[in-house]
Amino acid sequence: PDREAFVTLATNDPYAYGALILGQSLRNVTTTRKLAVLVTSQVTQPLRRQLNLVFDHIQQVDPLDSQDAAHLTLLARPELGITFSKLHCWTLTQYSKCVFLDADCLVLRNVDDLFEREELSAAPDVGWPDCFNSGVFVFRPSLETHKELLQCALTLGSFDGGDQGLLNTFFKDWPTKDMNRHLPFIYNMTSSMSYSYLPAYLFFRHDIRIVHFIGLGKPWLYTYHVRNGHLQPPQGLTSHHDEEFVKKWWSIFVSHIKPRLEQESGSLLYEL
Amino acid sequence: PDREAFVTLATNDPYAYGALILGQSLRNVTTTRKLAVLVTSQVTQPLRRQLNLVFDHIQQVDPLDSQDAAHLTLLARPELGITFSKLHCWTLTQYSKCVFLDADCLVLRNVDDLFEREELSAAPDVGWPDCFNSGVFVFRPSLETHKELLQCALTLGSFDGGDQGLLNTFFKDWPTKDMNRHLPFIYNMTSSMSYSYLPAYLFFRHDIRIVHFIGLGKPWLYTYHVRNGHLQPPQGLTSHHDEEFVKKWWSIFVSHIKPRLEQESGSLLYEL
Ligand SMILES: O=c1ccn([C@@H]2O[C@H](COP(=O)(O)OP(=O)(O)O)[C@@H](O)[C@H]2O)c(=O)[nH]1
Numbered sequence: 001p002d003r004e005a006f007v008t009l010a011t012n013d014p015y016a017y018g019a020l021i022l023g024q025s026l027r028n029v030t031t032t033r034k035l036a037v038l039v040t041s042q043v044t045q046p047l048r049r050q051l052n053l054v055f056d057h058i059q060q061v062d063p064l065d066s067q068d069a070a071h072l073t074l075l076a077r078p079e080l081g082i083t084f085s086k087l088h089c090w091t092l093t094q095y096s097k098c099v100f101l102d103a104d105c106l107v108l109r110n111v112d113d114l115f116e117r118e119e120l121s122a123a124p125d126v127g128w129p130d131c132f133n134s135g136v137f138v139f140r141p142s143l144e145t146h147k148e149l150l151q152c153a154l155t156l157g158s159f160d161g162g163d164q165g166l167l168n169t170f171f172k173d174w175p176t177k178d179m180n181r182h183l184p185f186i187y188n189m190t191s192s193m194s195y196s197y198l199p200a201y202l203f204f205r206h207d208i209r210i211v212h213f214i215g216l217g218k219p220w221l222y223t224y225h226v227r228n229g230h231l232q233p234p235q236g237l238t239s240h241h242d243e244e245f246v247k248k249w250w251s252i253f254v255s256h257i258k259p260r261l262e263q264e265s266g267s268l269l270y271e272l
Numbered sequence: 273p274d275r276e277a278f279v280t281l282a283t284n285d286p287y288a289y290g291a292l293i294l295g296q297s298l299r300n301v302t303t304t305r306k307l308a309v310l311v312t313s314q315v316t317q318p319l320r321r322q323l324n325l326v327f328d329h330i331q332q333v334d335p336l337d338s339q340d341a342a343h344l345t346l347l348a349r350p351e352l353g354i355t356f357s358k359l360h361c362w363t364l365t366q367y368s369k370c371v372f373l374d375a376d377c378l379v380l381r382n383v384d385d386l387f388e389r390e391e392l393s394a395a396p397d398v399g400w401p402d403c404f405n406s407g408v409f410v411f412r413p414s415l416e417t418h419k420e421l422l423q424c425a426l427t428l429g430s431f432d433g434g435d436q437g438l439l440n441t442f443f444k445d446w447p448t449k450d451m452n453r454h455l456p457f458i459y460n461m462t463s464s465m466s467y468s469y470l471p472a473y474l475f476f477r478h479d480i481r482i483v484h485f486i487g488l489g490k491p492w493l494y495t496y497h498v499r500n501g502h503l504q505p506p507q508g509l510t511s512h513h514d515e516e517f518v519k520k521w522w523s524i525f526v527s528h529i530k531p532r533l534e535q536e537s538g539s540l541l542y543e544l
């Protein structure tokens with residue numbers, strides 16, 4: 001277990017808040033594994049100090065951008081080229097096996113059993129379920145694989161302009177080869193889908209282990225009123241997330257992160 | 273191949289039009305298998321005569337309704353209780369293996385290789401991908417299985433009020449047991465999804481073999497102007513289907529079905 005870690009990524013302060021709550025959610029379910037976070041130089045010192053209180057290991061990496069405006073426009077997410085930075089997680093060779101989690105994930109129940117899986121294990125993407133969603137995946141750090149991934153990025157590129165298109169091209173036997181590499185959807189419940197098959201969602205929702213807040217409506221962009229527990233979606237967005245889960249995210253913020261922030265002086269921290 | 277068949281279902285005339293175009297699309301890709309259609313008494317004589325020209329076998333069955341208003345309301349599809357009638361496909365024991373296709377499917381390329389699969393093979397549902405979508409599945413007719421399915425309907429019921437919830441309860445090892453029972457998504461491309469992961473859709477769309485027009489916007493509810501090829505979505509619905517595929521549906525209607533209808537006298541046929 002000492003050589004196994006959960007890994008996430010934050011290239012800026014807003015996503016670093018996501019990483020913080022994610023890391024804390026893993027502590028709350030008493031994981032026995034290490035916690036590591038990749039950051040780029042844009043993440044500020046006050047946030048790094050907070051990350052240090054939750055994570056075992058902060059690794060600075062160079063930002064890597066797909067620069068692929070054409071495909072990202074199709075995805076309506078011009079900002080996601082930067083998710084190529086995720087590929088650096090393969091350089092964490094001090095660990096023998098890792099689980100990558102997007103910073104917009106929230107762990108509801110212990111998921112240490114994920115380390116029984118092999119590279120590359122992931123859950124289906126609801127948009128095109130023969131692709132896996134790259135927000136949660138099991139991998140083996142390896143400089144060799146890292147090099148091949150960067151090579152693949154240069155030669156074949158990503159069909160969606162983000163890390164998910166690239167990883168699906170690289171691990172292209174995922175849809176057909178081995179059932180054990182298909183994680184159950186409850187390990188990466190992409191939250192906006194709750195309404196597209198509501199009966200199934202209600203039937204299986206008690207089993208959900210990881211909620212993944214995909215899309216533009218990240219939990220840290222909601223306005224949360226601590227006093228009355230009222231929640232407002234980000235301006236201009238109709239929320240597709242189940243409010244219960246966004247509230248769970250904020251309740252961890254209030255109980256574990258806010259008190260620590262209040263001991264800090266950096267005014268930036270109060271802007272959230 | 274003589275003991276293998278594609279099977280569909282129509283409980284009324286609008287869906288019978290769907291079955292007609294589906295059957296013709298299978299003929300157009302020169303399937304070597306038999307075509308069978310289950311109908312209930314509501315399907316009128318003129319439509320049955322048309323079905324007879326395309327299908328090898330018309331089987332009348334009793335309508336079977338889940339009567340489960342509560343779950344169907346969650347699905348926002350109160351009319352789908354009748355899809356329990358689908359369960360009767362297991363009674364077609366003159367065949368050793370079958371592929372069931374919803375009447376709102378359109379076959380674009382030969383899919384006879386589906387008969388290499390075993391019961392129960394199906395593609396993931398995009399709403400909750402650990403469930404299979406019951407619009408396309410491989411099964412083995414068996415009176416025993418038929419009886420067990422009806423028993424399951426009475427005891428456990430369906431978590432969505434339709435056939436899909438029931439079949440997923442009955443074949444509950446589908447998500448974990450055998451990769452060969454996971455059909456590639458291109459064998460049941462649920463059409464409304466084209467926009468939720470557009471880059472993947474554009475990347476894989478040339479490979480699509482079966483389009484499934486899920487939801488309220490069935491192709492036969494569109495208005496198609498034969499003269500200029502113009503297409504209008506059903507009133508009050510913003511179409512989620514790729515118009516190219518709806519046009520393909522209508523082009524089969526115009527080239528193969530309309531000429532035959534024009535030899536009929538029943539005025540009902542011209543209302544479409
Ligand atoms: O500006 C960004 C965008 C993304 N990410 C990281 O890349 C992941 C994938 O991006 P996102 O979660 O926004 O994509 P989605 O899940 O909505 O497709 C995030 O969770 C972060 O870990 C980041 O650090 N900075």
Ligand SMILES: O=c1ccn([C@@H]2O[C@H](COP(=O)(O)OP(=O)(O)O)[C@@H](O)[C@H]2O)c(=O)[nH]1
Nearest residue numbers: 281282283284287354355374375376486487
């Ligand atoms: O009134 C109905 C509703 C459904 N069906 C049959 O049941 C299938 C499933 O229903 P539908 O395709 O409307 O469900 P969806 O795929 O939109 O969930 C149809 O394709 C038909 O074969 C039918 O015959 N009559």
Ligand SMILES: [Mn+2]
Nearest residue numbers: 102104135214
């Ligand atoms: Mn994400």
Ligand SMILES: [Mn+2]
Nearest residue numbers: 374376407486
């Ligand atoms: Mn259908």
